[in-house]
Amino acid sequence: MVSKKEHMMKVLLVILLNIYVVSSSDPDPVYDFCIPRTDFSSNSNIPFCKNSSLVTVEDFIYSGIRNPGDFKKTGFAATPVSSTVFPGLNTLGMSFVRADFDAGGVNVPHYHPRATETAVVLEGKIYSGFVDTQNRVFAKVLEKGDVMVFPRGLLHFQMNVGDSPATIFGSFDSQNPGLMKIPVAVFGSEIKDELLLKAFGFNSKELAKLRKRFGSS
Structure with a gap:
């Protein structure tokens, strides 16, 4: 029979593990910097x-x-700019990206499983937003100098709603934030056609068109 003390210790251990998982990100560096050796x-x-x-x-x-x-x-x-192309970023727990849009250009719905992103508009007008786990959309047209944050793991998107090219600079609190583009992950993967047809109500011709469009993205 488990004693009250043992039970409390197990509960405490579970709490501590949850705190660790929630607060974990990239590991803290142990040196001033670490430029990778090319050899x-x-x-x-x-x-x-x-x-x-x-x-x-x-x-x-x-x-x-x-x-x-x-x-x-x-x-x-x-x-994208990571330590792969910019050695000075290695072990510092960060990376970034430059995104350029033609008029009407779209950055499709996507998410970063390992990072929160902040994005600043350098030029143009961008409709930008994210969706939370209750399917609420937080979106607004951003103009030059505006900054938006996308919480880690949440679906987000951007579209140039101006008449000229636009540019965004995004930064991540992870050396390797990961990227999952929803259209590519769904229609460019090897998920069985039968499942997708039932899930989205497509016919085979419509699904084949989407497969062709996103299969090589």
Whole structure:
């Protein structure tokens, strides 16, 4: 028979574990910085971080988002920046993205499973919002200088509602925020057609059209 003391200890343990899970994010860095070694491999015994004496200011500067992405073909282009292309971000628990929209361009509904995002409008007018777990929509047209936050894991979206190209700069509180685009995840995956037909009420021809559109995204 479990004693009252043992029961309380189990309850406390569950509470502590829940607090840990809720508060966990990317691990805190243990060094000032950690610029990855280019000769590092998972099977190597050499240190992962470059010797600090070999680190230069260039490791902490990135110029890859000076210019807009190629949004003319689809109306939208995203240029993500992580430690993969910007070594100075490594272990710092952050990453960012530049998003460029043609007039009418759309960033389809998506979410980031591991990060909260803040997005600032650099140019243009963007209809921007997110949906919470009660299906409430929080959306508004943002203009240059406006900032919006998208809570971690919640579905969000943007659309250029102006007459000229628009640009957003988004930042994440994770080195690897993850990205799930809803149309691609649903229609570009290997979910059985039978399930999708029943779930959405499509006919086979309509589903095939969506499969073709999002299968290669």
